[in-house]
Amino acid sequence: MPSSRLKLALLGLITILGLVQASGTSGALYAYRPTRRIAGISVIDTPLVRAAEKFAKQHSSHAIYKHVMRSWLYGTLMLDANETPHRNVDPEVHAVATLLHDLGWDRTKNWPLISPNRRFEVDGAFAAREFIHAHKDGKHWDDRRTQLVWDSIALHTERSISFFKELDVQVVSKGIIMDFSGPAYDVSEDDYAVIGKAFPKDDLKNAVNQSIIWLCDTKPQTTIDTWMQPFGERHVEGYNIRGKQRVDLIFQNLSSKGQ
Secondary structure, three states, rough: OOOOHHHHEEEEEHHHHHHHHHHHHHHHHHHHHEEEEEOOEEOOOOHHHHHHHHHHHOOOHHHHHHHHHHHHHHHHHHHHHOHHHHHHHHHHHHHHHHHOHHHHHHOOOOOOOOOOOOOOOHHHHHHHHHHHOOOOOHEEEEEEEEHHHHHHOOOOOHHHHHOOOOHHHHHHHHHHHHHHHOOOOOOHHHHHHHHHOOOOHHHHHHHHHHHHHHHHOOOOOHHOOOOHHHHHHHHHOOOOOOOHHHHOOOOOOOOOOOO
16 A cells, blocks of 8 residues: 555656646646746846847837737736636747837848838848747747747737737737727726836837838838838838729729730
8 A cells, every 4th residue: 555655746747747648738837937026026037038038128219019018918917817818828929929019120231031022010020920939948848839929929910800809819919909899808997007107108109100100111012011001101201002002903904905
C-alpha cells in the first residue's frame, strides 16, 4: 500500500495535470505569467512585453505612446471582466499587438520597415513581426501567435472584419476603439477615468489628425478608398481621387461586348 506521503504527492500531481488539461493553451495557464501594475491594473510582465513597450515609445510621439498604453489597459480590463476572452486570449499576444499597433505612423527617416506603398496598418503589422522575430523570446513563438499579432495590427481599423476574427484580434481592436468612443465591453467609467488620469489624452485628437494627414500627403495611394480618404480631401492640397477609386477601376478591363 502506498504511504500517506506518496498518496499526497500523487494527488498533487493529478491536480496539476487536471489544471493543465482544463486550461489547454490558454485560460488558467496564462494566470501564472508574471505581472506588474500600471495605473492600478495588473498587466502581464514578460521581457518581450517590456521590450515592446520600450520599442513603441522609441517609435511613437508621446501622444501616440500614451494612446497605445491606454488601449492596452482598456483591453486588459475587458479581458478581466469577461470570462470567455479571459480564458482564451493570450495576454502576451494582446499586449504586444496593442503596444505596437501604430508603428506604421513612425516618421523615423529611412526606417526600412516603413514602406512607400503600403497602408500604415500593414506597415505596422510587418514591423511588429520583425520585432518579435528579433527578440530572444520572440524567436521561440510559434507561427500562430505571430500571425495573431500581425492580423490584430493589420485589421485594427477595419472593425467590420476584426470584430469577427479570433478573440485575440477582436480584443485588440475593441481596446483601441475605446480610446476614441469611451468605456464599453464591461469597462467601467471609473476605471476608464483612472487610465485617462495616468495617461492623459488631451493631445490625442491633434496627434491622430496630423498622422493621417501626413499619410494622405506622403502616401496618398494608400489612403484612397479607405476611411482615411476624407482627411486627404479636407486637409491636403492637391489630394486627387479622380479615377483612382475602386468604383472607377473595378470594371476598367471589362468591355461592353461579350463580358
